[in-house]
Amino acid sequence: MRIKKWIAVCALVSCVSAHAKQVAIVIDDIGYQRNDMSALNIPGQLTFSILPFTPYAKRFAAQASAQNKEIMLHAPMQALDGKTLGPGALTMDMQKDDFQTMLRDALDSLPNIKGVNNHMGSLLTQQNTPMNWTMEVLKEHDLYFLDSKTTPKSKAQTIASLYGVDNVARHVFLDNITTEKQMRFRFDQLKRIAQRYDYAVAIAHPYPETFAFLQNSLAELEQEGIQLVPLSELVQARTLRLAQANSPTLNGE
Template structure:
């Protein structure tokens, strides 16, 4: 009995270890004043803002003042030909034009710690424009989170070439705004975090999403999953290399 008790006490620190980490990025923020409701989510949520939209700068400042990770959500050319909005990068732009577009976005929100792509199913497959993007990120010490709108994305390989910290989205949480669907996707995110040690989810500032996440985020504790800022996945170069390998 005494041996069992001692064993339990010795094991106790290990029993408290996290089963994994989850980072959640809320993107598409900036067109609507109501996007501010996303900033009320509890915990270390990360936020990605569409450049040059009516409320992007104001809400990004609020997020930054609350010590939340702020990313630039850069519109990139889609295979569908959808309208991209201001600040977009397209395949017909040269290196200087891409640099100019990204510079304007960063000038508007200079405290951004990284970028992720809005759409981009065409552009992220192309070496030249994505190489220009990676060179910009390297100069400004920003990371890239690939929203993975195509399985043929070249961002990982190019990020490696240019020495840019890179990770990718594992789960879209709200492609449908049905509460049951969001819960199902959230559970998938948790399972990926347990399996890979971490997972990145992307969601949007839909009212249904905010309501669902306010209910779901507290459940991470029972799974022994830690909610972290996405930047923390890049906080240490050695750890980043391990995580990058895991993400592959």
């Protein structure tokens, strides 16, 4: 069995190395507004991160699944500035059982979840204990974690790796400023990162300006030899590259 497993891993690594550069674009903050539904009209394999227990969360998740679009849980986590988090919030004052029950309930509220990323979380992702609790649940559910990197001091990726949870971090916020000029600057930055490192991850938001920009710009990726893929595919490819880099067997030694 072990030999067969290594053969399968080697085949996957060879497949990954032959693929084009990859980009994943995650649309965060889905669920509060009716207009969020129009994100499903954007062509290509965008990934959508849904806030739990929000008015349009279940409806969006169902329609996205029907279109074979990847969805994630956008888990609200406590921020340094104390902003209101909304339903499903994970905070520093919670005990382990309450924390993990809240996270499991949020995951169970949406169908076909592939991964989780943090909504806000500049305080919580710096803390060992709540990140341990988070990764225990993600490991149970076989989910990946995207660190939204709302703080440079985040420990989320390190702890995810300790728990064997596949993970990746955001490289670019596409639309912190929603002018055409600024989104163009960030989109070009995203492409440069992908060309240099073989992959890149952007986070965007359900703004009309963002939707219009993506409608007009996503075709550039294929034209420049970059694949737009669901985040799970990019995470798997990254994990396999790391396995190849770190394994004497996969390196032929």
